[in-house]
Structure formats: C-alpha cells, structure tokens
Amino acid sequence: MIDVIVMPKLGFNMDEGKLVTWYKAEGEAIGKGEPLFAIETDKTNIDVEATRDGIVRKLLVSEGDSIPVTLPIAIIADGADDVGAEVEKACALLGREPGAAAPSAKEAPAQAAPPAPAADRDFDAVVIGGGPGGYVAAIRLAQLGKRAALIEKDSVGGVCLNRGCIPTKALLRSVEALNEVRECENFGVLCASAGSASLDMKKVQARKAGVVKQLVGGVEALLKGNGVTLIRGEGALKDAHTVEAGGRAYSAESIVIATGSSIKSLPIPIDGSVDMLTSDDVLALDSVPKEAVIIGGGVIGVEFAYFLACAGAKVTVVEFLERVLPMVDEEITALAAARLAELGVEIHTGARVTGIADGAVNFQKDGKEHSVKAGSVIMAVGRAPDLGGIDCESLGIRTEGGAIATDSALRTSLPNVYAIGDVNGKAMLAHTATMEGICAADSICGHGGEMRYDSIPTAIYIQPEIASVGLTEAQARERYGDRIKIGKFPLLANGKAKVAGQEKGLAKVIAESEYGEIVGVHLYCLHATDMIAEAVAAMNLEATAEEIAGSVHPHPTVSEAIQEAFHAVSGKAIHWI
Numbered sequence: 001m002i003d004v005i006v007m008p009k010l011g012f013n014m015d016e017g018k019l020v021t022w023y024k025a026e027g028e029a030i031g032k033g034e035p036l037f038a039i040e041t042d043k044t045n046i047d048v049e050a051t052r053d054g055i056v057r058k059l060l061v062s063e064g065d066s067i068p069v070t071l072p073i074a075i076i077a078d079g080a081d082d083v084g085a086e087v088e089k090a091c092a093l094l095g096r097e098p099g100a101a102a103p104s105a106k107e108a109p110a111q112a113a114p115p116a117p118a119a120d121r122d123f124d125a126v127v128i129g130g131g132p133g134g135y136v137a138a139i140r141l142a143q144l145g146k147r148a149a150l151i152e153k154d155s156v157g158g159v160c161l162n163r164g165c166i167p168t169k170a171l172l173r174s175v176e177a178l179n180e181v182r183e184c185e186n187f188g189v190l191c192a193s194a195g196s197a198s199l200d201m202k203k204v205q206a207r208k209a210g211v212v213k214q215l216v217g218g219v220e221a222l223l224k225g226n227g228v229t230l231i232r233g234e235g236a237l238k239d240a241h242t243v244e245a246g247g248r249a250y251s252a253e254s255i256v257i258a259t260g261s262s263i264k265s266l267p268i269p270i271d272g273s274v275d276m277l278t279s280d281d282v283l284a285l286d287s288v289p290k291e292a293v294i295i296g297g298g299v300i301g302v303e304f305a306y307f308l309a310c311a312g313a314k315v316t317v318v319e320f321l322e323r324v325l326p327m328v329d330e331e332i333t334a335l336a337a338a339r340l341a342e343l344g345v346e347i348h349t350g351a352r353v354t355g356i357a358d359g360a361v362n363f364q365k366d367g368k369e370h371s372v373k374a375g376s377v378i379m380a381v382g383r384a385p386d387l388g389g390i391d392c393e394s395l396g397i398r399t400e401g402g403a404i405a406t407d408s409a410l411r412t413s414l415p416n417v418y419a420i421g422d423v424n425g426k427a428m429l430a431h432t433a434t435m436e437g438i439c440a441a442d443s444i445c446g447h448g449g450e451m452r453y454d455s456i457p458t459a460i461y462i463q464p465e466i467a468s469v470g471l472t473e474a475q476a477r478e479r480y481g482d483r484i485k486i487g488k489f490p491l492l493a494n495g496k497a498k499v500a501g502q503e504k505g506l507a508k509v510i511a512e513s514e515y516g517e518i519v520g521v522h523l524y525c526l527h528a529t530d531m532i533a534e535a536v537a538a539m540n541l542e543a544t545a546e547e548i549a550g551s552v553h554p555h556p557t558v559s560e561a562i563q564e565a566f567h568a569v570s571g572k573a574i575h576w577i
Helices: 084-094 134-143 158-163 165-182 201-225 279-283 299-311 330-342 430-444 473-480 495-500 528-540 545-549 560-569
Strands: 002-006 016-022 035-040 045-049 054-059 066-068 072-077 123-128 148-152 229-232 236-239 242-245 248-257 261-263 275-277 291-295 314-318 346-348 352-357 360-365 368-373 376-379 383-385 417-419 458-460 465-470 484-490 506-512 518-525
Touching (some): 002 084, 045 201, 123 134, 134 148, 134 430, 165 201, 165 279, 248 430, 299 314, 330 465, 330 506, 330 518, 465 528, 473 518, 495 560, 506 560, 545 560
Parallel strands (some): 148 229, 275 376, 291 314
Antiparallel strands (some): 016 066, 035 045, 465 518, 506 518
16 A cells, blocks of 8 residues: 655645654654654644554655645555655656655754844844743744844753753653553543553653654744744853854844753762762653652652652652742642652651762751662752853843842843843743743833732642642731631532542632732642633732632632632632531
C-alpha cells in the first residue's frame, strides 16, 4: 500500500505551510501515531503524525520549504512496493526532478540583518532575554508600533518553557496519569495490571521534549508574525542605549533587561559521594532514583518531592524554615504536608544542612546532628537574579539584594532602561514576568502602565493543587487584627470533587469585616490553579465577598466550593454546617 502525504490544510485561511522539521529520514520505519514532520503556520508549529505503519520511501521537499496545501511532500509505503510512478507524479506537481537528492536537515538560517533604522538608532527598543517576560515585552512593543528586537542566547521561552514551568508540569502530568491507572478500579474500570503500573521515563522525557519543542516553535512564530527581529547570541549591555550580541553592537532608544535567574546552591562541603542534581538535572532524568533527599521545601522542592514519590522513589525533604511552602497559608501547608506524608515523603523542617558526606545529607535540628542517607540529592533552594552581561555598578544601575531595583513602571535608575521578570527579584513567577513585560512596553510607548503586586497568584502543581492570592490568615491578622472574617468550605462536600474521586482539600476566603473587601483566597483542591483567576479578577475589581457569593457558579463544578467559601464569610454556607 502506497500513501502520498500532502501538506495539510489546518485552517480555513491556510493556503500554504512551511515544513520546519523532518523527524524521519528516507528508508526509516515509522509507526502509526509517530511524528513524521513539523510545519509552521501563521500561529504556531504543529507536529503531524503518521496515520499508518510503514517505511519513509521518499521525502519530496526540504526543511524550510513553503508548500501550498494539498501538494505532495512525502511517500510512505511498504518495503516491497514500487513507488516510482507515484514519485514521478508527485515531482511533476511540485515542478521538481524525480532524481533529486533526498533533503536533509538544514543548518539554522543566518540571522536576517536588522531593519534599516528610520532614525539614528538600529531599533526603538531592544529586549535582552527571551523568557516569558522578554518575548512578551518584545511582541507588545511591536504591536504598539515600535521597531523591536529580542536577543536570546538559547531557546526562546527562557527557563520557564525550556527548564521550568512547562517541563515540570509535563512530568507531573505523567505521574497524574500513573495515579489514575492505579486508582482506575475505584471507578469501575477493570485493569489486571493497574497495580504494577509504572513510568517509562524515556517515554516521559520524549513527550516532555515534544511539548517543549512545539511551544518554542510557537513562540518563534509569534515573534516572526509580529515583526520582532530575533537576534541569536548573549546580550551584554554596554551603555544606556547599546547592547552587544553575536559580535555586533545594536543601538536602541529603550532597553528592557529580562535576563531571568539562575539556580542557587548552598555554600556547604560536598564530598561527591552522592549523585548531586539541580532542577535542570531532575527534569532530564531517564530513570527514577530509588531514594532522593531534596534540600529545600519551597515550590520547586515540593513539586519534585510529589513527582518522585508518586513515581516510586523514597523521598526526604530537608527545609531550613519551620514549615514547607512557607509562602502559603499555614492551614493549607499543613494539609499539603499531610498529603506528602501519605505518599511516604519524610519531611524535616527547621533543619540547617551542614554538608554532604559519606553518601548522606547532614543537618542540624533542635541542637542535634542528624543524617539522612541518599543515593541522589536534589538542590532546590531557589533561584537568584541573573546579572550576566549587565555590569550594574559601571552602568550606574541600582540594585537591591542582588536584584535590579525598579519603580512601579519597571524603570531602573537609568530612565530608558527597564528590568522585568526574575532579574528584578520582585516575584519570581512566569506570569509576573509576563505582566511586567506588558507593563514595561506600555510605559515605553507612553501608555502608562504600572504593576500591582498585591494580587499576583501563586500556583503549586501537586495533587490536590494549591493556588492562592493575597494575604494569608496570619498576614491578614497582623494587618487588620480582629477585623477579618474567614470563610471555609471543604471539598468533601462538593459534588464534582466527589465524582472525580478527589474530595480532599479546602477553599478558604479571608475578607476585611467592615467593608467585605477580599484580602486573600486560598485553594487546595482539584483545578485550583485554574480557578484562582476568579479571585484575582475579583480583587482587582475590588469586588466584595457578598458580590462573589451572589455570582452564579455552574453546577456541578469544583468552582462552587469558592462560592460556598464566600457564603461562609458571613456564616451562610449552604452545603456545609
């Protein structure tokens, strides 16, 4: 059987597609469902999978070629099939010679020269760093009519897309699927092998890499579609209007520093007797360690602890502070810590790590010395602003605590230079960086733009998920004293959570009692990270607890727990006594 593969039409207005990557070479076998090629549309990069098993007999176009939809681009057949006639027919449609050599992957195209300056500078604005703050700033600047360039030394998307948010969540989704298989009998699904289900880490990594690759391609397409000039290289700020990258200097009226952050470590002696891993290393694991000690009980450490414990590792967390997830409401932290304990995670808080020697992590707690054996040790003590290429002292850029200081519009002490994302140290979250990028671009273009940091949500992707915005109960009591009211609603009383088999958790609302102002919302439940946006919008719009309680929530949904918690602020929860 011979299949002629054509350039697919993936949208009503799509007339042609650009072939970005061949995943198979001529003569290679391909299975149904395996990616054969990737194409670029006006919106994103899309992988196209094979619809049958076979052998790639002929690749008709090269990577980088743009081909009208429905024209042939490849032929898949069985090994014994004579594909000569089909090759001739396809080449005739393409206007190419049948005997042309098979295409191979091309070198990355040379960077196009920046657009000719309309004034005396190369660009109106240059952004250094292509993470979730930098690439968004560049796109918004271009949308507002600026000649914008983005300088990136690695893959666009930054740490978040390549070595942080997205790959972490891809791994966590794999263990969620694993847990679903293990629990399938609870839902009436018969599966003889459910009890022995495990992860194939090589396949997990392959899926993660595919997700990342497609999203990186999507960001590149967005930059191109918005007219942003992408400059490959490590950017170095030379003065208030000049950035060097790739051996060339670029001038701009405004500059946005978005260089992100780097992994932190502890200044402790390490003798090399254990396998030391950073967060980057964990995201690249092709096997699950039998036992692991995680130094640090923040978001990164807890997400890794959850992933490894679900995947079958014996996990120990050692945290310097008195509780894990210290940024989260204490009541929610206690529930999450109990969940980790159910998974077999051993947690030591108030523990100061003193060194790693003889295959163990040594720490002090309550005035005593302790030791935990470990085959692998994961350093998860946070991240620090990355000032590589930014000599703040010589440039006259003010810093605070190792981060670049900015005002509410993200301006540094140099008025035409802005700093966004992790490098300014205000809130090291991808969504914060994104909003800062928009804010900085708006400010550069004279459209105002100021950041509000009092209603930025946090999200932690264990199961149940954790999401929060605003003040914790302790912070609210410190600020308002007894002038607060708290509403709670347990997920065990929510119909959708019960149906989903995930009824552990709590919705908690904190309001100022005199005016009903919402000052904090904390969710520990299924879909928490998706639902917290409602609370963020409510706080930004200065809605009251009564107004949210009076807003209809669809049934059955987990979001009803939020409405019930708001009812509970006034002691009027309907479905809980």
